[in-house]
Amino acid sequence: MAENAPSASTPSVYEARGLKKEFDGGKVAALRGVDLDVREGEFVAITGPSGCGKSTLLQLLGSLALPSEGSLKFRGRSIPDMPDPAHYRSHDIGFVFQAFHLLPTFTVLENVQIPMFEGGLTKSQRRDRAAELLESVGLGHRLTHFPSELSGGERQRVAIARGLANGPSVVLADEPTGNLDSANAEQILDLLLKLHRDRKVTLVLVTHDLGIAGLATRTIRMKDGRVVSETSPSTPSPANHP
Amino acid sequence: MTFFTIVTRGLMRRPVRTGLTLAGISIGIAAVVALVGMAWGYEKSIGKQLDVIGIDMIVSNMGGGIMPKVFDANVEEKVASLPKIKETTSLLMQLISVEDAPMIMVSGRKWGGFTWHQLKVVEGRMIKDEHEPAVVLGRLAAEVLKKKIGDTVLLDSEELNVVGIVDGGSVVENGAIILSLAVMQRVTLNEGKVNFIDIRLQPGTDKNGVTETAAEIKKIFPEGRAVKASEVVGTSQGFRVAQAMSWSTSILAIAVGILGVMNTMLMTVFERTHEIGILLAVGWRKQRVMLMVLFESALLGLLGGILGVLLGAAGLLILETTPAIKGMLEPDLSPKLLITSVLIAVVVGLISGLYPAWRSSRLSPAVAIQS
Ligand SMILES: Nc1ncnc2c1ncn2[C@@H]1O[C@H](COP(=O)(O)OP(=O)(O)OP(=O)(O)O)[C@@H](O)[C@H]1O
Ligand SMILES: [Mg+2]
Numbered sequence: 001m002a003e004n005a006p007s008a009s010t011p012s013v014y015e016a017r018g019l020k021k022e023f024d025g026g027k028v029a030a031l032r033g034v035d036l037d038v039r040e041g042e043f044v045a046i047t048g049p050s051g052c053g054k055s056t057l058l059q060l061l062g063s064l065a066l067p068s069e070g071s072l073k074f075r076g077r078s079i080p081d082m083p084d085p086a087h088y089r090s091h092d093i094g095f096v097f098q099a100f101h102l103l104p105t106f107t108v109l110e111n112v113q114i115p116m117f118e119g120g121l122t123k124s125q126r127r128d129r130a131a132e133l134l135e136s137v138g139l140g141h142r143l144t145h146f147p148s149e150l151s152g153g154e155r156q157r158v159a160i161a162r163g164l165a166n167g168p169s170v171v172l173a174d175e176p177t178g179n180l181d182s183a184n185a186e187q188i189l190d191l192l193l194k195l196h197r198d199r200k201v202t203l204v205l206v207t208h209d210l211g212i213a214g215l216a217t218r219t220i221r222m223k224d225g226r227v228v229s230e231t232s233p234s235t236p237s238p239a240n241h242p
Numbered sequence: 243m244t245f246f247t248i249v250t251r252g253l254m255r256r257p258v259r260t261g262l263t264l265a266g267i268s269i270g271i272a273a274v275v276a277l278v279g280m281a282w283g284y285e286k287s288i289g290k291q292l293d294v295i296g297i298d299m300i301v302s303n304m305g306g307g308i309m310p311k312v313f314d315a316n317v318e319e320k321v322a323s324l325p326k327i328k329e330t331t332s333l334l335m336q337l338i339s340v341e342d343a344p345m346i347m348v349s350g351r352k353w354g355g356f357t358w359h360q361l362k363v364v365e366g367r368m369i370k371d372e373h374e375p376a377v378v379l380g381r382l383a384a385e386v387l388k389k390k391i392g393d394t395v396l397l398d399s400e401e402l403n404v405v406g407i408v409d410g411g412s413v414v415e416n417g418a419i420i421l422s423l424a425v426m427q428r429v430t431l432n433e434g435k436v437n438f439i440d441i442r443l444q445p446g447t448d449k450n451g452v453t454e455t456a457a458e459i460k461k462i463f464p465e466g467r468a469v470k471a472s473e474v475v476g477t478s479q480g481f482r483v484a485q486a487m488s489w490s491t492s493i494l495a496i497a498v499g500i501l502g503v504m505n506t507m508l509m510t511v512f513e514r515t516h517e518i519g520i521l522l523a524v525g526w527r528k529q530r531v532m533l534m535v536l537f538e539s540a541l542l543g544l545l546g547g548i549l550g551v552l553l554g555a556a557g558l559l560i561l562e563t564t565p566a567i568k569g570m571l572e573p574d575l576s577p578k579l580l581i582t583s584v585l586i587a588v589v590v591g592l593i594s595g596l597y598p599a600w601r602s603s604r605l606s607p608a609v610a611i612q613s
Binding site: 059062064065066084086087088089090091095097101102103105106109110113114115117118123126127162163165166 | 243244245247248251255517519520521522523524525526527530606607608609611
């Protein structure tokens with residue numbers, strides 16, 4: 001397997017082997033045996049046609065659902081066997097959804113504080129930290145607004161700030177720009193790339209946009225619940241080439 | 243923002259539903275307060291009456307309805323001869339409908355007995371002798387019946403003159419129609435019968451003395467029983483009926499309250515599946531989500547309880563002054579009852595929240611967030 005930077009000796013963040021996920025008691029096979037390695041500091045893009053299992057894979061990585069079969073490890077620990085999956089979700093990763101998934105009855109500032117209830121911060125520390133994060137995504141002037149009062153791009157920036165609430169080292173983003181126009185999409189992408197570059201955050205991003213995928217350390221193509229090819233910028237030709 | 247903010251926001255976002263649920267619980271709790279308050283009030287006022295008259299023990303028949311069955315008046319003489327007994331008197335009492343009053347105590351008292359002593363005439367005069375076809379009215383009874391001196395009251399088929407209005411020092415006494423035993427027996431066709439013997443014991447009679455006396459009375463009058471005045475309320479048939487009714491209605495009210503809160507919380511949880519999915523996805527522990535749902539339902543219970551206690555107390559106070567009931571009851575609105583009722587409401591809230599809380603924590607974040 002040809003793999004460039006980061007080198008194969010870099011410790012892995014995710015290691016999946018024979019990962020399967022079935023729905024409706026086996027009638028739907030969303031993942032049919034996925035092998036995947038994501039290393040520290042990588043930016044991995046996942047692409048593929050609709051329904052190929054990208055979101056399902058990301059949900060398994062984020063411990064939002066359990067695999068039907070196979071092994072899945074985060075820094076050597078089995079994700080399905082974690083004694084405290086909530087802590088993993090709140091502290092180790094930040095999850096960004098295509099549909100933002102903000103709480104409509106809470107202000108922007110409150111939404112960002114929600115994950116902090118699982119940390120040991122005081123009320124004022126939570127507030128200050130949330131304000132800081134919102135400042136860093138360019139929403140310092142929108143703290144007391146409700147999500148319904150924001151544009152799609154602004155909502156997604158709130159969601160990213162929420163994802164960073166407890167300082168995760170990994171960000172999982174499922175088509176974060178899928179609901180946005182190109183200008184807003186670019187802003188969100190810049191934000192995520194900056195996190196990856198400046199904070200050395202490991203980024204796993206599902207996207208249909210091959211332009212975005214081109215910026216990644218590696219691009220993984222999926223089809224029918226399987227990984228069909230891996231590309232990195234230095235080996236631009238598809239690996240499924242004979 | 244604190245955890246409590248999140249809990250209250252959950253209730254405030256559905257003002258109509260929260261309001262309806264609060265109304266449901268508070269009506270339930272108001273019923274509890276009113277019914278139990280009445281039963282306890284009844285108990286308290288009877289206790290006070292016995293105290294004012296200075297009754298130590300009461301002998302009555304075991305069977306009967308609201309009032310015990312009648313027995314031969316000559317039982318009194320036999321009881322009076324027991325060593326520890328200082329004084330006895332006998333009565334024929336009935337709780338009946340008189341003219342406009344749906345329920346009123348009519349108390350025929352043996353002429354010369356100690357149950358007459360504490361009555362103070364506030365208007366008119368006392369009954370002249372054992373056979374005068376007349377009654378005196380407790381002050382409240384006079385108000386309820388709207389009678390003045392010179393009027394008559396119709397007891398069974400006989401018109402009796404109202405010759406005086408008296409103050410007996412307790413609600414029960416003041417709510418009664420009082421007449422001589424002989425007249426009462428004649429009017430109600432109970433010649434030679436009574437249904438209570440009131441006893442004063444020798445001074446210094448201890449608990450053992452009371453128990454012994456009760457046992458000896460049992461020998462003389464096997465179908466009857468003698469109870470200490472302080473216990474008489476608990477053993478009274480009427481009180482037990484009232485108590486059972488108030489508790490069974492209360493339990494029903496509580497059950498309705500539970501269903502109401504549980505329904506609201508279940509609806510809330512179903513409706514908020516998506517939001518609970520978000521909370522779980524951003525890393526809230528199941529326990530925290532459960533706690534949120536439980537806090538919400540407990541808070542509903544607390545608010546409903548406070549509202550219900552206010553409602554119930556207000557209702558009782560209004561009831562107390564309505565003409566039909568005036569003088570019949572002295573509601574007990576002790577802090578004990580009010581606090582207990584609020585606590586019941588909180589427990590109702592917690593119980594109703596248990597299943598919804600458990601259910602919400604069982605949701606898979608991926609599935610919940612998609613709903
Ligand atoms: N909860 C579910 N129950 C049943 N089937 C499901 C469920 N979630 C996903 N699937 C099925 O699993 C397959 C993979 O779905 P998934 O959402 O992972 O695709 P995707 O690659 O993210 O597609 P898209 O690009 O449209 O988002 C699809 O056939 C989908 O219908
Ligand atoms: Mg998808």
